[in-house]
Amino acid sequence: MSKKNNAIEMEDVVVKFVGDSGDGMQLVGTLFSETVGIDGNDLANFPDYPAEIRAPHNTVAGVSGFQVHFGSKEINNFGDLCDVIVAMNPASLKANKKWAKKGTILIIDSDTFDQKAFERAGCTANPLEDGSLKDYIIVKAPITTKVKEILAPLGLDIKTMERTRNMFTLGMVLYIFNRTFNTTFDYLDKKFAKKPQMIEANKMVIKAGFDYASSHESIDKTITVKPASLEKGKYTTVTGNIATAWGLLAASERSGRPFFLGSYPITPATEILMELARHKSLGAKVFQAEDEIAGICSAIGASYAGAMACTTTSGPGLSLKSEAIGLAVITELPLIIVNVMRGGPSTGLPTKSEQSDLYQALFGRNGEAPLIVMAATSCTDCFYASYEIAKLSMEHMTPAILLTDGNIGQGSQLFKLPDVKKLAPIKPPIAEANDPDYKPFNRDPKTLVRKWAIPGTEGLRHRVGGLEKEDGIGNVSMDPQNHQKMVDLRAAKVEKIADFIPEQTVFGDEDADLLVISWGGTLGAVRTAVQELQKQGNKVAHTHFRYIMPLPKNTEAILKKYKKIVVAELNSGQFVNYLRMKFPRYPMLQCNKVQGLPFFVSDLLPTFTKILKEK
Amino acid sequence: MIEYNNTTVERSRIPLTKQDFVSDQMVKWCPGCGDHAILSAVSNVFPKIGYKKENFMFVSGIGCSSRIPYYLNTYGFHGIHGRAAAISTGIKITNPHLSVWMATGDGDSMAIGGNHFIHIIRRNMDINIILFNNQIYGLTKGQYSPTTNMGQITKTSPQGTIEHPFNCGELVLGAQGTFFARGVDTNPKMMTEIMFEAARHDGTSIVEILQNCIIYNDKVHALITAKETKDNYQLHLKNGEPMKFGANMEKGIRLNKRRLEVVEIGKNDITENDLLVHDQYAGDPGIHLMIAKMAPPVYPVALGVIRSAMYPTYDDLVEEQIKQAKENSKIKCVNDVMAASGVFEIK
Numbered sequence: 001m002s003k004k005n006n007a008i009e010m011e012d013v014v015v016k017f018v019g020d021s022g023d024g025m026q027l028v029g030t031l032f033s034e035t036v037g038i039d040g041n042d043l044a045n046f047p048d049y050p051a052e053i054r055a056p057h058n059t060v061a062g063v064s065g066f067q068v069h070f071g072s073k074e075i076n077n078f079g080d081l082c083d084v085i086v087a088m089n090p091a092s093l094k095a096n097k098k099w100a101k102k103g104t105i106l107i108i109d110s111d112t113f114d115q116k117a118f119e120r121a122g123c124t125a126n127p128l129e130d131g132s133l134k135d136y137i138i139v140k141a142p143i144t145t146k147v148k149e150i151l152a153p154l155g156l157d158i159k160t161m162e163r164t165r166n167m168f169t170l171g172m173v174l175y176i177f178n179r180t181f182n183t184t185f186d187y188l189d190k191k192f193a194k195k196p197q198m199i200e201a202n203k204m205v206i207k208a209g210f211d212y213a214s215s216h217e218s219i220d221k222t223i224t225v226k227p228a229s230l231e232k233g234k235y236t237t238v239t240g241n242i243a244t245a246w247g248l249l250a251a252s253e254r255s256g257r258p259f260f261l262g263s264y265p266i267t268p269a270t271e272i273l274m275e276l277a278r279h280k281s282l283g284a285k286v287f288q289a290e291d292e293i294a295g296i297c298s299a300i301g302a303s304y305a306g307a308m309a310c311t312t313t314s315g316p317g318l319s320l321k322s323e324a325i326g327l328a329v330i331t332e333l334p335l336i337i338v339n340v341m342r343g344g345p346s347t348g349l350p351t352k353s354e355q356s357d358l359y360q361a362l363f364g365r366n367g368e369a370p371l372i373v374m375a376a377t378s379c380t381d382c383f384y385a386s387y388e389i390a391k392l393s394m395e396h397m398t399p400a401i402l403l404t405d406g407n408i409g410q411g412s413q414l415f416k417l418p419d420v421k422k423l424a425p426i427k428p429p430i431a432e433a434n435d436p437d438y439k440p441f442n443r444d445p446k447t448l449v450r451k452w453a454i455p456g457t458e459g460l461r462h463r464v465g466g467l468e469k470e471d472g473i474g475n476v477s478m479d480p481q482n483h484q485k486m487v488d489l490r491a492a493k494v495e496k497i498a499d500f501i502p503e504q505t506v507f508g509d510e511d512a513d514l515l516v517i518s519w520g521g522t523l524g525a526v527r528t529a530v531q532e533l534q535k536q537g538n539k540v541a542h543t544h545f546r547y548i549m550p551l552p553k554n555t556e557a558i559l560k561k562y563k564k565i566v567v568a569e570l571n572s573g574q575f576v577n578y579l580r581m582k583f584p585r586y587p588m589l590q591c592n593k594v595q596g597l598p599f600f601v602s603d604l605l606p607t608f609t610k611i612l613k614e615k
Numbered sequence: 616m617i618e619y620n621n622t623t624v625e626r627s628r629i630p631l632t633k634q635d636f637v638s639d640q641m642v643k644w645c646p647g648c649g650d651h652a653i654l655s656a657v658s659n660v661f662p663k664i665g666y667k668k669e670n671f672m673f674v675s676g677i678g679c680s681s682r683i684p685y686y687l688n689t690y691g692f693h694g695i696h697g698r699a700a701a702i703s704t705g706i707k708i709t710n711p712h713l714s715v716w717m718a719t720g721d722g723d724s725m726a727i728g729g730n731h732f733i734h735i736i737r738r739n740m741d742i743n744i745i746l747f748n749n750q751i752y753g754l755t756k757g758q759y760s761p762t763t764n765m766g767q768i769t770k771t772s773p774q775g776t777i778e779h780p781f782n783c784g785e786l787v788l789g790a791q792g793t794f795f796a797r798g799v800d801t802n803p804k805m806m807t808e809i810m811f812e813a814a815r816h817d818g819t820s821i822v823e824i825l826q827n828c829i830i831y832n833d834k835v836h837a838l839i840t841a842k843e844t845k846d847n848y849q850l851h852l853k854n855g856e857p858m859k860f861g862a863n864m865e866k867g868i869r870l871n872k873r874r875l876e877v878v879e880i881g882k883n884d885i886t887e888n889d890l891l892v893h894d895q896y897a898g899d900p901g902i903h904l905m906i907a908k909m910a911p912p913v914y915p916v917a918l919g920v921i922r923s924a925m926y927p928t929y930d931d932l933v934e935e936q937i938k939q940a941k942e943n944s945k946i947k948c949v950n951d952v953m954a955a956s957g958v959f960e961i962k
Contacts, residue, residue, distance in 0.1 A: 038959045236956045250949045260709050262701075279952060280937045281944030285708050290734040294701035297694065297731075301674070301705025304692055305713070309705065327695050417958065420949045455672050455690035455706070455713055463638075463684050465693025466677075475640065476685060 006221045007178065012071025013225055014079035015173060017166070018096045019088030021054050021064045024166040028086075029066025032170060035183040036070045037237055037414055040227030043070035044379070044524070045237070046078035046411040046598075051267070051351045058112075058120040063095040072226040076378065077524030078411055080600040083223070084176060086169040088112065088143075091121035097133075105137045105219070107172055109165060111144035139218045143168045143209075150208045151201055164205040171209020178222045181206060231416060238415040240382035240408035240521075241271035244312075244338055247386030248272075249282060252308045254387075255394055255426035259284040260307035262298035264291055264317065267350040268406040269340035272312040292320035296337070300324060303333040304464070306430075306454035308390060310336040315344045315357045318401075322364050328399035329369040329490065331464045332441070332450050334428070335399040336390050340409040343596040352596025353406030355520055356571040361401045362549060362578060368487045370494040372400035373549035375520030379413040385546065387423060394428040396497055397449045398490075403548075405570075407598045408521040428452055434459035440474030448493035495550050504552035508534065508541030514612050515562035517588070519545035519575050522599050526568055529604035538612055545575070551582065559586040566591050566611055568604060623741075624666045624714045631662035636671075638688040649800030649826035650679060653747060654686055656806035657716075661689075663807070664714070664814045672713045674703045676723040679754050679828075680747035683718040697728025700735040703742045711930045714814065717744045722752050725761040725781050733790040738929040739818040745810070746821060748783055749828040750835050757831035769831075783823045784907025784921060788900045794820035795907060796920040800827060801840045805851070805918060812920050818928050825916075839916050848911050852919035857890035858906075860915050867891075868906075868914075875905050877914060895923045 015032065017025045026047055033045045048065040055062030069079030081101040087093035089112040100106065113128060127133060128140065143165050151161045174184065185203060192198040213219050238246075252259035259282070263273040277286045285307070289295040296311040303309035313321065318339045328335040341357045343349025361373045372392055376385035382404055393400040431438050431451035440462045443450050453460040462474060470477035471485055506515075508530065518526040523544050530542040543558055545551070559565065559579075567576035568591040576588050591607045593599060636658045644650045661671060671689040675681035677696035684691030690713075694702045699717050707715045724732040724746055735742065751769065752758040758771040762783065766775040787795045794816040796809040806824060813820035825836045834841075839848045846862040858868040859880070867890035869878045878885045897903065903922040910916060946952055 034957070040961060230961050232961055234954070234958050234960050236953065236958045238956070242956075246949060246953060249952065253949050258709060260705060262705055279946070280940035281946050282948065282952070283937055283941070285933060285937070287704065287708055289701065289704075290730050293698060294704070294731050294734070297698040297701035298705030298708070300694075301692070301702035301707075302709040303705075304702075305672075305706040305709035307705075307709040309709075323695055324698065331692075417950075417953050456669055456710060458667075458669050461669060461688055461690055463691035463693065465675075465684070465691070466695050467693060 007224050008221055009224045009226065010083070011073050011225070012069065012075060012079070013083040013223060014067060014069045014081065015084040016065055016067040016082045016096060016099060017086045017169065018063055018065040018092035019166070020057055020092070021050065021062045023064070023088045024163065025064050025066050025088070028166040028170050029068055031184055031187060032173060033068045033070070033237060033412070034187050035174070035179060036068070036225070037235065038183045039179065040230060041070040041072065041225055042075040042228040042230060042414055043068060043237070044075045044078050044411060044413045045069070046407065049351060058089050058091050058117050060091045060095045060121060063092045065092070065096065070225060072228050074228065077528055077601070078407070078598060080602050084173060086173065088165065089121070090117045090123055090127065093127060094121050094123060100136055102135045103137060105139060105176065106133065107139045107141060107169055109143040110140040111142045137218055139172070139216055141172065141212060141216070146208060146212065147205055150204055154197070154201055156201065164201055167202045167205040168209035171206040172213035174206070175210045175213035176219065176222055178224050181210070230414070234417045235414050236417065237412045238379060239271065239410055239412040240376065240379040240404050241269065241340065241410065242275050243380055243382035243415065244376070244386045244404060244409070245272045245275035247383040248310055248336065248390060249276070249279060249284060250420045250423060251387045251390030251426060252284070253282070253420060254423055255308055255390070255428055257306065257308035257394065257428060260299060260302035260309045261286045261312065262289050262295040262302065262309070263287070263312045264289050264295045266292070266314045266317045268342055268409050269312050269314045269317070269338065271409070272338060272340070292317040293324060296321040296324040299335055300328050300331070300333060303328070303335050304331070304455070306452070308334070308336070308394060310338065312338040312340070314340045314342045315360070316347065318357060318360055319364070323366070325371065325399055326365045326367060326369045327466050329365070329371055330466055330468070332397050332490070333399070334393040334397055334452070336386070336393050337399065337401045338386065339401055339403050341403060341405040349596040351406065353521070353598065354570050354594060354596060355405060355522070356574065356594065357403065358548070358571065358574040358578070361403055368491065370491045370549065371398055372396070372494060372497060373403065374400065374547055375403040375545065376408060377520060377523040377544060377546055379408045379411050380415045382408060383415070383418070391424065391426045392497055392500065394426060395449070396447060396493065397429065397452060398494055403520055405521045430454065431457070431460055433457045439472050440464055441469055441471050443489070447496055448489055498550040498553045501547045501552060503554045504543055504545065504558055506541050506543045506558060509539055510561055512539040512541035512562065514540045514564045514566065514608065515558070516540060516542045516608060517545070517565060517567040517579070518542070518569060519548065522568065522570060525599040525601055526604060529601045529608060532601060532605060533608055540608065540612070556583050559583055564611060565589065566608065568599065570594065570599065624670050624712055626665050627667045631665065631668060633658045633662060635668055636661045636688050638686050640685045642686050643682065644679060645830055647829040648679070649749070649824070649828070650683070650747065652800045652803055653745065653806065653824055653826065654683060656803050656810060657683070657745070658687060660807045660810040660814070663811060666714050670713055672706055672715045673718065674699045674706065674715065675718040676728055677754070678720040678723045680718045680720040681723060697723055697726070698731060699723065700728060700731035700744070704735055704740050707740055707742055707930050708933055711741070711934060715742045717742055719744060719746050721746070721748045721750060721762040721783070722760045725783065725786065733786070736787055736790040736792045736819045736821065739793050739926050741817055741819070741928045741930050743810070743813045743820045744822065746783060746823045747826045748823050749826045749832055751828050751832035753828045753831050782908055783821070785904060787821045788904045788907060788922065792821055792922065793818040793924045793926050794920070795823070795903070795922045796820070797823045797825065797916070797918050799825045799836065799840050799849070799918060809920055812923065816923050817931070818926060838911050848915045850909070850915040850917045852893045852895070852906070852917055852921060854893055854895045854920070857887050857892050859887070859890065875909065875914065895920045896925070898924050900924070
């Protein structure tokens with residue numbers, strides 16, 4: 001135990017657990033993350049799993065991972081390279097070696113490193129012996145043998161014993177980071193309350209892993225990460241998808257409109273549908289439709305009938321919904337469409353993330369069909385963004401697309417629980433019964449918003465539909481001038497929403513040499529890169545967009561101030577082209593990545609530095 | 616008519632008339648189109664059903680049939696091609712206290728909207744669907760539809776269609792339909808009756824109307840509807856009564872081993888007792904399917920309510936699950952949801 005004296009302190013670290021799809025990496029990652037969260041660290045987690053459910057054993061295709069980035073400072077991204085990697089087999093080591101850096105601690109179950117496994121993983125030689133890992137600290141542990149020894153007295157079957165291998169690695173990691181068992185054990189007690197034998201077995205294995213690490217010759221130091229200065233209060237860890245579901249429910253509660261979701265399962269958006277389906281006690285009506293089109297069309301029907309109606313999907317599903325979105329635009333009904341973006345086109349990379357659906361969200365419909373587009377900036381922002389877009393959609397009687405992405409949707413962060421009662425009130429423009437002046441397309445002169453007349457209400461019978469309507473009275477009209485007027489009105493109504501959203505803010509100096517622009521789920525990585533450059537003495541500013549359509553009113557005023565502008569996004573340049581279209585006078589450079597991966601700070605720094613140096 | 620006993624939808628306190636449901640819009644169907652008669656039947660049956668005017672909701676897709684919401688003074692939603700069933704579903708789930716009606720056609724529901732059509736039926740959503748079957752695409756000017764007879768020459772089948780048509784009833788029953796009725800646009804009284812029956816039924820009610828498109832498929836149902844032939848080709852079903860037809864009710868339908876057979880009463884010792892007795896409430900759809908599939912020249916076409924079986928509806932079950940969840944769960948608001956998610960405190 002004397003080695004504990006050799007403790008170093010770090011501000012933030014990245015730990016990744018990788019193994020076969022069935023090795024319990026998601027569970028052990030979650031457990032570790034809960035532990036550091038409860039101990040007061042800020043954190044961001046990122047699951048990295050294959051598109052297949054159980055790809056062949058011991059192959060690179062079947063590798064599943066869970067990354068935990070935690071620290072004593074604010075953690076707003078999933079982290080780049082890892083400080084510790086736990087690899088349960090050669091395939092997972094092979095697939096994740098690229099995330100290691102000099103000095104990374106690689107914990108390896110040496111029992112799984114045999115010739116057969118090398119072949120399955122596609123390795124030509126034993127990676128532990130061919131010198132390819134010389135920059136790293138290798139911690140070889142016969143984990144499979146160890147757990148069988150430890151659990152022998154319990155008389156469990158071999159499969160059950162082997163299933164605790166992940167817990168052995170958790171024990172080792174807890175030792176490395178100077179953690180106690182308390183938090184993990186409390187969590188296990190709750191999680192497996194009905195399986196006392198599982199609790200006992202897991203606790204034994206965790207302790208053994210801890211002791212094993214303390215005496216392992218390759219582990220010559222421990223790492224302390226002090227608690228972060230988090231605001232006091234109640235916290236939970238939440239994925240962006242769960243946060244989205246909660247934000248939508250909160251908007252329903254605050255608006256008084258009954259909740260309806262029409263949706264069809266699609267990766268990586270399905271968790272929103274599953275979470276919402278659990279909350280019938282709030283009166284939430286969740287309809288799993290026969291396809292994406294029925295998902296949105298049922299939501300449009302629900303909206304007409306007076307519900308706060310939503311549909312959730314991912315890229316290919318949004319394509320299927322395009323025609324129906326146009327119907328919501330022309331009927332001027334509120335509708336919240338959540339698109340958890342993934343790699344495309346077509347089926348693309350279902351479990352990987354991109355920002356490549358922006359064009360689709362902005363322009364992917366027939367006719368002139370403007371609507372609200374917002375993009376959530378982090379896992380926790382998914383709560384506030386979904387709440388806000390529901391408020392805008394209902395108060396302005398227009399469909400709205402919320403873009404999140406696979407990274408923030410499935411990644412998780414610490415979430416300080418808000419009080420729903422204190423969120424901004426939502427006041428949809430409901431038409432009053434027997435209003436003698438009610439006409440379906442009469443508008444509020446200030447906002448151009450029409451009233452929401454709900455079927456069943458006395459004195460408001462009316463018809464809407466996909467055919468063009470006469471302004472005001474709402475009868476079908478093919479009149480050329482009326483069509484022009486309605487097209488203009490629908491566009492102006494959406495533009496006017498700019499009066500109801502906050503102005504765009506800039507992080508950094510007004511006279512900076514470079515303005516970095518980003519949007520949506522990349523906030524954390526881009527902001528960290530900008531902070532890093534500022535620390536190095538560079539004059540760099542950052543503005544991150546959350547409101548895409550309409551843009552904040554002061555957008556042009558910001559662009560005007562900076563000589564050099566670069567737009568960083570996970571696509572080939574969709575937002576930058578949108579900005580160029582809107583503000584053609586301002587030259588903008590691009591920083592793009594389309595690999596199904598998030599931005600890493602290490603991607604951004606050299607690009608921004610190069611731009612800064614260029615004349 | 617049978618007493619109406621649905622309590623989910625609030626009834627009108629004052630008696631209503633057809634005039635209460637006439638809209639101020641010009642009806643723009645072709646003169647002589649069968650749709651006029653269907654519209655008239657609908658506006659006749661709504662006051663008889665007796666719900667409050669504001670509780671009727673009419674939804675449609677695309678096609679000639681789907682213009683009907685504009686011609687009725689109810690809450691109305693004219694949707695997009697094939698999607699009326701999905702739109703209606705969202706409306707009914709949101710507000711089960713509405714009487715939701717849907718107008719659709721053979722193309723709208725059996726081609727582009729086929730998926731929604733079979734699933735709304737499978738779920739037994741309490742919605743009344745009037746399907747105008749004219750065996751042609753009318754509004755796009757004369758292309759073949761999924762019910763066009765094989766071999767028929769249309770604008771998109773200059774050498775005749777090479778597709779096997781759907782029988783609407785067979786499709787509905789195959790999708791586990793609980794209510795299927797058929798009428799003809801030349802018999803307003805029967806249309807009103809079966810629409811009323813559809814309203815009475817809890818679950819998805821499909822009312823197929825054999826409708827004439829005077830421009831693009833004129834006389835397509837003539838054998839069934841023409842004065843000279845209709846007695847021999849229309850079988851009017853009445854629950855609990857033997858299946859008889861013919862000018863003097865001299866013919867009937869008999870179940871001979873495993874297939875239906877047209878027989879003449881009095882010939883070969885056949886009496887009324889040998890005829891099949893209609894049981895529209897039977898749970899097993901076997902006989903209903905055989906009746907629905909009957910077609911000239913061998914058989915008459917069965918009209919009236921073919922099937923009306925009792926099964927739970929989706930919308931009732933939604934309400935039931937919500938009621939139970941509200942009674943049994945401690946989670947009453949979103950703050951409760953979040954608080955129950957593994958919360959820890961930082962002090």
